[in-house]
Amino acid sequence: MLRPFVPIVVCLVMVGSELLPGDRATAAERPNIVFVFSDDHAVQAISAYGSRLLSTPNIDRLSEEGALFVNSFCANSLCGPSRATILTGKHSHKNGFRRNGSWFDGNQPTFPPMLRAAGYQTAIIGKWHLASDPVGFDHWEVLPGQGSYYNPHFLQQDGSKVQREGYCTDLITERSLEWLKNGRDESKPFLLMCQHKAPHRNWSPALRHLDRWREEDVPEPDTLFDSYAGRSKLLLESEMSIRDHLHWGHDMKFHGESRWPEHFRDGYGNGEYQRMTPAQKAAWDAHYQPENESFEAAMDRGELDAKDVVRWKYQRYLKDYLRCVTAVDEGVGEILDYLDSSGLADSTVVIYSSDQGFYLGEHGWYDKRWMFEESLRMPFLIRWPGMVRAGTRSEAMIQNIDYAPTFLEMAGVSVPDDVQGRSLVPLLRGLGRAEEGWRDAIYYAYYENGVVHRVPIHDGIRTKHHKLMYFPRTQEWQLFDLLEDPKERRSLHADPAHRTRLAAMQRRYFDLRRFYEVNDATIPASRADEPWWKQRWLALNERVQQGDAEILFIGDSITQGWEDTGLRVWNETFASPRTVNLGFSGDRTEHVLYRLENGHLEGIAPRLTVLMIGTNNTGHSLQDPKEIADGIDAILATIRSKIPGTKVLLLGVFPRGFSPEAPDRLNNIAVNQYLRRFDDGEHIHYVDIGQVFLEPDGTISDEVMPDGLHLSEVGYERWALALQEKIRELRE
């Protein structure tokens, strides 16, 4: 279903009491769109956003001649996810690209092919990072994966790879200009996405910029030596600190092995250095070598304490980062100059943005991922002659879900109903003022845990005044007052004085999750940040890879308990070398989904799967029964698609809580009402054996479930007795 098309030609050139400078036909026509997008460029390194670190005169031009959005945020602070969100106008759980390393389904609706169908000529040049090929572009040339800084390769539309000599940022600008000059059909409006790799790690500058900041130090952030007190302990787990997690070669640009492994990690050399020509290497060494030598000499003389080393590393990191930004800024300047000289400027919207923010030493960190301000914020500057008044500064809460609908409206294309973002065009027309009914809060969710940088899964909401975060692993809330505590040093969630605020923010959080249709139970979630879980998951993947599994038991601690309390009964009933126990203590439906999608079902064709899951969704948050049932439905769909030949014995979630009135008991009963309906008499067989655990009066005896949840040996006996027959029948 499409919304009725609202032509933008009706846009009034009168805004407020002023006549816009570009009060002419071009404003009403479909503009060209140039989207300049970089990687990891934080607002702290843009002078238009008040940077104390450097000047970015060309990017700043966009705000001087157009608008700057102060409250601009990402939906998921990571490269691939941000890009997928931009293309689709949807949060990660809807577009399916939740973490790097996913594969983007380019057949889902995205804005470039819609613009193309509406007569635009479309091109993308530079970083893509979505694994699948770009869809909907007349022209594309993209970096493979993360791409390289020096003498990078570019993937071509014909499947070939071309290496170009030079510096990545310059080459992406050059290729973009080349397309603007010679690649276009001048009769059509166009969309050009010019997407830089810089200033992404490992922050490798253009050789011509190596001398910048040579003689001066850049200022340090107040929180460079953050102790992480007053916030979740999970902050201590992440591995992205300047103190402990920068690499000697890769990040800090030394040759050879780390001389001080307590300060500099080893393991990664500098792959970028290896790509350079001898002349490039010489220029590079001429810069870094003398600095490295003087640092090493000072260390050898014992002149630097641990804090001094952090400070030195901060300078090395930041200066390289800022040098990378400088080339991006120059690239923006070249594009703006070309638009001016070619006469295209008046009919072209130019946007500058970056996939997420970044820590420039704040909280002692580099990288992103966390929902704290520095990585949550995204730059967003837009120049739209004739539409946006020069010097506009907007405080409206915008997010990268809004870009696709904005581009669609600019091009006069109607926005599909399921797009979650909103077009910014009404704001742009209204001098950046939030129109009535604009959002008061944004929703954020991060899903990539247990891998590089070890940031836990979390989500939350942010208003102009407050931020609420939730960590499912520890079931912890964090609440920040952004006006009183802009650097987010103290969570107020446990402060009685803020109880009402906490409740109000929680209310908005749950409402926003409903609004964006976030159901955790259906969103695959890894627990690989818990070492035992990761180990068991990988070990069972290996077990499954032997290929001979005949029966799978899938579930949580109650299933895992067959290996422990239930072991004797197991050995007497279900044990067989071809029966595999895939039960994981503490798992909810979302964790099972993750495991089933990541290894547990590869290369096998079991006859039968016994599935019981959901009681932790009840126990951890008394999750809505329909949501839990939807999670189980998603699990059934995954089983069906991965091992279509297997029969599923779906068990009703066991009763829990000693009393029949226990709220979690009632919740599980409600889940089972839905599960019954999944029985199709063919692939899925539903059985509810809950009665066998109950006393005649409906209570549960601690002889059956000592804690009102987990089974004793007696409990396992009852389970075995109730199911033996059914299992025998279904496995045939």
Ligand code: SGN
């Ligand atoms: C690489 C980087 C990480 C970075 C991710 C994601 N390591 O793995 O530091 O967090 O990319 O970045 S590096 O050794 O390659 O420099 S993202 O922008 O693509 O999401």
Ligand code: CA
């Ligand atoms: Ca990025």
